[in-house]
Each structure stands twice: as structure tokens, then as C-alpha cells.
Amino acid sequence: MHAKVFLPDKKAVSNCLDKFETLMIWQRTGLRNEPIVLSADDSSIREKIKALQYPCWIRAREGAGGLLSCRASNENIVEHWIRFHWDQGVKTDFIAEDYLPGRDYCFMSIWDQGTLITSMIRERLSWVGHRLIGTGGTSKLNHVVHSSIVNGKSIEAIRAVSRSPHGVFCVDLKEDSDKVPRPTEINCRFTTNVHYLTLASIKLAHPEWNFAWLASRLALGEEIPECSKTNALPADLWFTKNTDMGFTMVRGNHWKVAEPP
DSSP states (O other): OOSOOOOOOHHHHHHHHOHHHHHHHHHHTTSSOOOEEEOTTOTTHHHHHHHSOSSEEEEESSOSSSTTBEEESSHHHHHHHHHHHHHTTOOOOEEEEEOOOSOEEEEEEEEETTEEEEEEEEEEOOBSSOOOSSBOSOBSEEEEEOOHHHHHHHHHHHHHHOSSOOEEEEEEEEEOTTSOEEEEEEESSOOTTHHHHHHHHHHHTOGGGOHHHHHHHHHTTOOOOOOOSSOOSOTTEEEEEETTTEEEEEETTTTSOOOOO
16 A cells, blocks of 8 residues: 555454454453354354353454344343344354443543553443443443553553564453453444544643544654553543534533422
């Protein structure tokens, strides 16, 4: 390609696109338990479903946004969920993994030849749509948080899939029943919520918070302002979006209804 790019190595991208491969890498490093592949042409699939520990999490082997995912409390739900999609012509393997009931985070980061340039964490608090049956989609309300354990687990997860991380890495994590954050997937690109950071950067006059701008300058070999390696944005920012409403940012407690005098 005769253009300047800012991309991870091919192996890292391949690892992250295949959710099973990513989970297996993390299983070998102690970040996750071993996942199970559920394939339509597997003659032992019924035995595998019966042997699962419930509740468990079912999702498509590839695809972002928790594609075709579902919390399954028993083997009947797993059986009906995967076979419904196969009967509809959806040709995909499914992954069965541990169900993680705790808080939901996204660690967004920029790397340059193995060096972490900057990063931030947001917690997902609600989702666009009802998400009553099945899941997948995009978050609605988000809150910037600072957490040394989420930072550490995210960096460990990234370094497990790439020896020398380069480009953009966004790690999704959820807490297990012991409140330990566990990585669930990595996207080697910005998520749609990168717009929040641009909004905060413009409104609060901090160019180093504009991750998309930083990545473009690094791609072109241009200088960037000094950045915090972790917790780049303050932990009092709230972001929200919804269908047909755009993006909104609120700082501190200004989103609350004023109390009567």
C-alpha cells in the first residue's frame, strides 16, 4: 500500500478477529478460562453443551459488539439459541465461555512500536435498545473511570496478542463474580465512542484527549503533545448517545435534576 498507515501487525489483527483464538491466548496467560467452540458440523456438540458450566455466555466466533451473544442459564437455551441462527442461514461457529456478571469497561489505547502512548477507561452503564433477549450493539450512557487494575489487565491482554503493539487497541472487559476485570475481546481500531473523546477535547480545550487526531499525527510521523499513558481523561466526565440524538457530554454532577430550595 502506497500510503502511510497506523496499523497493528497482521498476526495481532488475525488473533483479535477470531474471538476463540483471543480467548485461547488469554487462557494460556491466565487471564481467562478455556472457551468451547460450538460448530454445526460437530457430531459431539450435544455432549459439549451438556458439559458446559451454567450460566455461560454464548456469542459468535467473529464479529464486534457482542454479535449474536446470549446469557444461557441452561442447555436448552444454548441449543435453541445456536440452532435458531443456523436455521436462519447464519453460518458461524459459536463460542461458549464464562459468564461475567460484573461491571463493563472499555480500555481505549494508542501504541507506537511497543510503547503505550495514551489510554483511557470508560464504564458502560446502559445500552441503546432494550437488550432483553440476546445482546450486542452499542452503549448509551458511559462514565470515565480511573482503575489501576483495569489498566493493568488491559495492557496485559494487549501484550498477550501482540509482542510489539502498534496502532489502536480497544479492550472490552467485564468483572467476574469476584470483581476481577476479565478481557472479553480486543478491537484493533477505534470504537464508535471515540467521538466522545473528540467532543471532550474540543469543549475542554485539551488536544491530547483527541485520540483520533493523535493517531493520525503518529501515522504521518508528526509530533504530538505530551500525553498521560493511563487515565488520560478526568474521571468526572459522562457521555451519552442514543438513536437520532447525537453525542452529549456532561461534567461532574451537572446531569442531575436541581434540588428544590
